[in-house]
Amino acid sequence: MFHSFLNLLNALTWSAFEAFAMTSWFDILSGQKITKHKFCMLILLIYIVSMVSNGVGSPFVRATLASTINIVLLYYIGCRERFWHDSHLVILLCAVVSTLMTYGLMNPVTQLTTLAGWSVQYQVISNLCVNIVTTFVIIMLRCFRFKWVPGEFLQAHMKQLMCLLVISIFLRIWGNYQAYHFARNHYTMSIWRELVWLLMIVAIVLVPMLYRYYEQLQNKVEQHFEALSASQYYVNQLEKQYAEYRFFKHDYKNILASLEYAIQTENMHDIKETYYSVIRRSQLLLPKETMLQLSQLSDIQLRGVILVKYQLAAEHSVNITLSVDKLFDNTSIEKDIDFYRVVGILLDNAIEAVSLTTDKKVSIIFSKDNEIIIVNSYQENIDIHRIEELGYSSKNTHEGIGLSFITRYTMQQPLIEHCTIIKNRQFIQKLIVG
Incomplete structure (x- = not known):
């Protein structure tokens, strides 16, 4: 029974x-x-x-x-x-x-x-x-x-x-x-034959996983060296600006002395000559304002990504500005390597797009609403309804994998949302975090 x-x-x-x-x-x-x-x-x-x-x-x-x-x-x-x-x-x-x-x-x-x-x-x-x-x-x-x-x-x-x-x-x-x-x-x-069969099945699952993790580890090492190189490049730029400030400071006292003497003697000709030949020309030589507020980003890896893209932008004569409304330290999401890859893809696309335009400027904004906003101008015709499809790209030499990867990533991350806006010839990418 x-x-x-x-x-x-x-x-x-x-x-x-x-x-x-x-x-x-x-x-x-x-x-x-x-x-x-x-x-x-x-x-x-x-x-x-x-x-x-x-x-x-x-x-x-x-x-x-x-x-x-x-x-x-x-x-x-x-x-x-x-x-x-x-x-x-x-x-x-x-x-x-x-x-x-x-x-x-x-x-x-x-x-x-x-x-x-x-x-x-x-x-x-x-x-x-x-x-x-x-x-x-x-x-x-x-x-x-x-x-x-x-x-x-x-x-x-x-x-x-x-x-x-x-x-x-x-x-x-x-x-x-x-x-x-x-x-x-x-x-x-034959138990041995069955065990070999089972091991082969397990290998099909584990081998590509291990290979992928090996590639990720290798990418992390490469990104680390790229970040170090970009940091050194950024430090060199700051040192160059500081040297220009010291040079201007060295001549500043002489400029003031000659201008003061011209004022005391009421010599308008010397005052005009000092202004047009020295002061006005020196304004053009003043170094540009430091534009990256990296101290407001607590995530070191995110700083590294932005520094690497800053160096890439400089090589393409593209100006990157960074605006952080408050200390950006969002701990509600799991910031794995794919998160930084998403930010890198968005910045790569923005830099490449503006390099073809006359306005070579990319703006990165970390808003107080936990949004990462990347704004750039563009020249190609873009179909906003198709940009997230695998294989679609507005550039003939591209495979269109980047934005499709972002779509898949955000589908698997309930706390991250990605949206695209085109307004006044500006291409706006938003990552809404948390």
């Missing part, structure tokens, strides 16, 4: 666990949260596919039908509904890997229980426990916002993407082949 109950419970819950795990893995790997309605709908569809495929008589069809249809379902949802920023190859990779992750842990457990000679009753109980533990792990990963590799990273590394896709499809075919032979009782148990 108890054995029959376990078999019935396993038959009813197995497909449900499978559908939930597969949908959740796709949700995690794709990097974007599926709405509750679509999440439940996808679970229901995969559950129906699993139940229907179990009733198919041919072992070969049963072994390949469910996984193929599930991959198609996940791929369709990703392309049609949610993840239009990613390429179709990235979505296909996420769909295939999701099916592999669903069965990756169960196969070694089944092998161990079978080779250990456990009874069918204990095998059913172990399968149920593994499903429960797997579901708990998936829920924890979703709660802690586990992030795999963003679509932009994979699209920027097409060779790695194609390699991962080929390996994942090979593993999927291998898994179907194993299931087919298992159904025909021609399958030779």
Whole structure:
């Protein structure tokens, strides 16, 4: 009686666990949260596919039908509904890997229980426990916002993407082949083979993650050296201004003495000559006002980004002004490397846009409302409704990835909002923080 109950419970819950795990893995790997309605709908569809495929008589069809249809379902949802920023190859990779992750842990457990000679009753109980533990792990990963590799990273590394896709499809075919032979009782148990299969699946997930983190670390080191170089450049500019002030101060007493003597002798000719030849000309030699209020920015990395872009602007003869209404120290957001990359992209676009205009000026404003505002003039015709689309750019030599990256980033950060305004031939980018 108890054995029959376990078999019935396993038959009813197995497909449900499978559908939930597969949908959740796709949700995690794709990097974007599926709405509750679509999440439940996808679970229901995969559950129906699993139940229907179990009733198919041919072992070969049963072994390949469910996984193929599930991959198609996940791929369709990703392309049609949610993840239009990613390429179709990235979505296909996420769909295939999701099916592999669903069965990756169960196969070694089944092998161990079978080779250990456990009874069918204990095998059913172990399968149920593994499903429960797997579901708990998936829920924890979703709660802690586990992030795999963003679509932009994979699209920027097409060779790695194609390699991962080929390996994942090979593993999927291998898994179907194993299931087919298992159904025909021609399958030779081997725990080592299953462990190698599991390690290959884990490698598909971990290798691109580690490579991405390595690139981020490398970018941080490069940004650090760029910030040091920019800081040295800025210090040199301040020293140059200070030297000009000292030079002017050195001559200032002589100018005042000659002007005082001309006034005492009421020699209007000497007064005019002193004004036009010395004072007025010296005004042109006075150094410009220091425009970067870096002391008002408590975030050292944000200072570094602005200094690097200040140096870049100077190389393009672009003038950057910085205005900070109050001490900008917003601790309500997680300022990771992507946050500074967003600010850098906005400044790069602004500098490049004004370099083609006569008014070579970029204004950076940190408002009291926790807004980072970047204002610049522009020359090209810009379609404001398309600028956030992946691949669109107003410049022929650009791939249009920058603003699409900003869109994806702000979608994943509920406390950051990005908006674009075009007004009076001014291109205004706003990051509303917190």
